[in-house]
Amino acid sequence: MNAVPTVLLDVADQVRTLLAPRFPDAAAMFRQCFLNTLETTVKRLPDGTTFVLTGDIPAMWLRDSAAQIEPYVRHAAADDDLRAMVRGVIRRHARYVALDPYANAFNETPDGQGHQDDHTELTPWVWERKWELDSLCHPLRLLHLYWTATGDTEVFDEDVHRMLAVAVATMRAEQHPDSSPYSFERPHPEQPTDTLVNEGRGPACGYTGMVRSAFRPSDDACTHGFLVPANMFAVAVLGHVAAFARDFYADQALADDAAALRAQIEDGIRRYAIVDHPRHGPIYAYETDGLGNHLLMDDANVPSLLSIPYLGYRPATDPTYRNTRAFVLSAGNPYYSEGRHARGVGSPHTKPGQVWPMSLAMQGLTSTDAAEQAELLTMLAATTAGTGYIHESFDPDDPGVFTRPWFGWANSLYAQFAMEVALP
Incomplete structure (x- = not known):
């Protein structure tokens, strides 16, 4: 595990504190998603370069x-x-x-x-x-x-x-x-x-x-x-x-x-x-x-x-x-899906009907509507299957069915979105 710079620990605490009153579940998982890449996928090399894994692929x-x-x-x-x-x-x-x-x-x-x-x-x-x-x-x-x-x-x-x-x-x-x-x-x-x-x-x-x-x-x-x-x-x-x-x-x-x-x-x-x-x-x-x-x-x-x-x-x-x-956010897009727990864009890269949390975070990052952003942040925090981490995709009727439990990019994109909500 890499040492985490104090400035990032301070950001993690600040965002968690700001989110907690309105989004307690999102606040609870922010730190681990925000720091996931740095703590688990970053490798500093002797030549001064940095190697970064995607997560579960080396x-x-x-x-x-x-x-x-x-x-x-x-x-x-x-x-x-x-x-x-x-x-x-x-x-x-x-x-x-x-x-x-x-x-x-x-x-x-x-x-x-x-x-x-x-x-x-x-x-x-x-x-x-x-x-x-x-x-x-x-x-x-x-x-x-x-x-x-x-x-x-x-x-x-x-x-x-x-x-x-x-x-x-x-x-x-x-x-x-x-x-x-x-x-x-x-x-x-x-x-x-x-x-x-x-x-x-x-x-x-x-x-x-x-x-x-x-x-x-x-x-x-x-x-x-x-x-x-x-x-x-x-x-x-x-x-x-x-x-x-x-x-x-x-x-x-x-x-x-x-x-x-x-x-x-x-x-x-x-x-x-x-x-x-x-x-x-x-x-x-x-x-x-x-x-x-x-x-x-x-x-x-x-x-x-x-x-x-x-x-x-x-x-x-x-x-x-x-x-x-x-x-894109309609049934006209063949990779848009709706279920009991979520609705959003998926990908032909995974089986039909799956929603990708990455698309939910991106929908939030590109939204001009605070109510839409709030709904998406809540949806993301409620569909981690209790892991507190963001996955590649999940079944919108059963978020316990998901792909890639360790996916650094998805965790980072969630963290970006959460920061935008907390620190607009």
């Missing part, structure tokens, strides 16, 4: 690790050791991205653990090599949040510079899937969504200006190549990349390229990703292929359509987002 996902430590970042300015821990995650992200920008999860050492039988360009460092656009976006978001919170210029070393350049170059390559160097096949997939169609090349796509993502943040294969919320996430973080390249590295070429790519993706979303829904009006599709096909749904994993304001793409008051949110 690998470091770029996406999960960034999201898991996000609740701590806002407090990093107050503690040298906490700053060093977060900076260590960023440095490990930078090294991993340089090793393989198409991989989504990595080993602590080059020991060849993980999915080494997959048909793709593997190295012993890689646990899994599913190309997911958000796997590059989450580390860039973390870097921006850390810089904003601390003003620490030490983080901007040459490894981070390389990460910025490699991220942009990889996104550029995936604007043109027909010439992409990436392919992926799993010889014996447990589910069809564990591998790519078309001999590992994935579904056909037309050029849109957006960036192709082979897999979703759930690690399931995309139905259509352009995952819209991931491209929205890219728009948000590419603005940060352009500023970092210009301000810290005097790399105007990279800054210009990131800005141009951002504009092209934004234009592609506007032209290809908005659908006129008969009930809700103009809404964002979850996926499209640039060939006239759209998938109308949402998934609990982030980036999602529900998370658009959280990603920094559009405010919660944006009319198209409001329409999309109404669709």
